[in-house]
Amino acid sequence: MRRYIAVALLAFTALECGASESASGSFTANKSCEAFSSFAKRANPGEVKITAGTAYTVREINKTDYDWLRVEVPGAQPSLRWVQRECGTPALEDKQAGRPPEGASGEVCSAPNQQDSYVLAITWQPGFCEHTRYNGKKPECDAMNSGALEAKTLSLHGLWPNKKECGTHYGSCQGKQFELSKDTIEKIAPWMPNFFYERTFGAYEWNKHGKCQSLPPDEYFIKAVSAVRVVNDSEVGKIVLGNTGKSFKVNDFFDRVKSRYGDKVANTITLVCVQRKYLQEIRVSLALDFSTERDLPALVANAKPAGPRAVGCDDEVYVEAAGRN
Numbered sequence: 001m002r003r004y005i006a007v008a009l010l011a012f013t014a015l016e017c018g019a020s021e022s023a024s025g026s027f028t029a030n031k032s033c034e035a036f037s038s039f040a041k042r043a044n045p046g047e048v049k050i051t052a053g054t055a056y057t058v059r060e061i062n063k064t065d066y067d068w069l070r071v072e073v074p075g076a077q078p079s080l081r082w083v084q085r086e087c088g089t090p091a092l093e094d095k096q097a098g099r100p101p102e103g104a105s106g107e108v109c110s111a112p113n114q115q116d117s118y119v120l121a122i123t124w125q126p127g128f129c130e131h132t133r134y135n136g137k138k139p140e141c142d143a144m145n146s147g148a149l150e151a152k153t154l155s156l157h158g159l160w161p162n163k164k165e166c167g168t169h170y171g172s173c174q175g176k177q178f179e180l181s182k183d184t185i186e187k188i189a190p191w192m193p194n195f196f197y198e199r200t201f202g203a204y205e206w207n208k209h210g211k212c213q214s215l216p217p218d219e220y221f222i223k224a225v226s227a228v229r230v231v232n233d234s235e236v237g238k239i240v241l242g243n244t245g246k247s248f249k250v251n252d253f254f255d256r257v258k259s260r261y262g263d264k265v266a267n268t269i270t271l272v273c274v275q276r277k278y279l280q281e282i283r284v285s286l287a288l289d290f291s292t293e294r295d296l297p298a299l300v301a302n303a304k305p306a307g308p309r310a311v312g313c314d315d316e317v318y319v320e321a322a323g324r325n
Contacts (some may be wrong), residue, residue: 021061021063023061023066024057025091025092026057027055027058027069027083027088027089027091028053028055028089029051029052029053030312031088032051034048034083035071035073035076035081035082036082037080037081038082039068039084044081045077048076052273053272053311056072056073057071057072058071059071067085069090071083091169108165109169110174112174112175112213113212115161115162116162116288117161117162117285117288117303117304118159118160118162118285118290119160119283119284119285120160120231121158121160122231122281122282122283122284123154123157123281124279125155125193125322126151127278128141129322131274131275139194139197140196143197149193149196151244153190153232154191154241155192155193156221156228157205158208159205159210159220159227171209172211173211174211176217178206178207180221187225188221192221192225206220206221230295230296231299233295234260234295234296235296236257236269236282239253243319247316247317249315249317250310250317253317254266261297264300265296269282269309270284270306270311271311273310273311273314274312276313277317278318279313279320283306284303285303285306286300286303287302287303290303
């Protein structure tokens with residue numbers, strides 16, 4: 001019996017390690033999944049999971065037509081963990097071609113003013129603050145958790161230009177330096193609360209996404225906030241704000257949006273959750289020439305369908321209130 005177990009373990013090891021090969025690139029999780037130190041043995045010290053919406057550095061794949069990737073998970077011991085390919089979107093460098101493939105970073109995905117659409121990423125701030133490890137580096141979260149800052153509206157995460165060949169990996173272009181007027185900061189702070197305290201997050205979003213489009217920083221952030229205000233004032237905002245401290249069902253959410261605006265509008269929206277149930281983000285697909293002058297149907301006019309209507313969410317979504325729960 002002992003000999004059989006030993007042989008079986010050797011077979012597992014061969015499957016996991018012998019056929020694996022080094023890789024580089026990124027892996028963006030679209031749902032919470034276990035991160036194994038050994039996927040063959042299903043070993044997971046610390047019960048570590050990857051977080052939906054987070055990008056991880058890839059170090060290895062289990063085979064050429066891989067179904068497992070080994071990624072770096074900050075804070076985990078050990079930090080290198082195996083995750084299933086189906087848990088997210090990989091963007092690996094193409095070693096044979098010597099360049100990144102479609103969907104990866106590289107010159108093709110960092111040339112400015114090549115976007116063909118946008119994604120508006122809207123944060124539900126309490127859900128973000130409660131479940132993201134920010135280690136005291138998010139003053140707006142510290143203020144929200146203490147009760148000093150309330151969550152009265154949806155918040156801007158970012159306005160992301162997209163390019164078909166690159167998807168959401170289009171970014172980090174060369175462009176104008178980040179600088180905002182005092183008037184702009186005052187206008188956007190209520191909708192991007194990091195600006196009440198510092199400019200760090202705004203600079204990050206500008207350098208990663210904003211430089212890839214032609215609007216200067218002031219106009220870019222004002223337009224992004226204007227888009228968030230349209231969503232906030234729509235049925236989408238009413239559902240979220242009306243359920244603070246409560247739950248709603250994913251089907252009910254989309255049924256209400258469809259009833260108010262129709263299928264085409266509903267199909268441009270994606271809900272993003274953490275831990276399968278806590279609302280963290282709402283993503284809205286936008287056309288290249290989107291307008292913020294009217295209502296939600298006008299905002300998403302001519303936009304492509306968003307794809308999955310929920311990422312990392314079970315049937316019921318909880319909308320957390322500000323402050324420690």
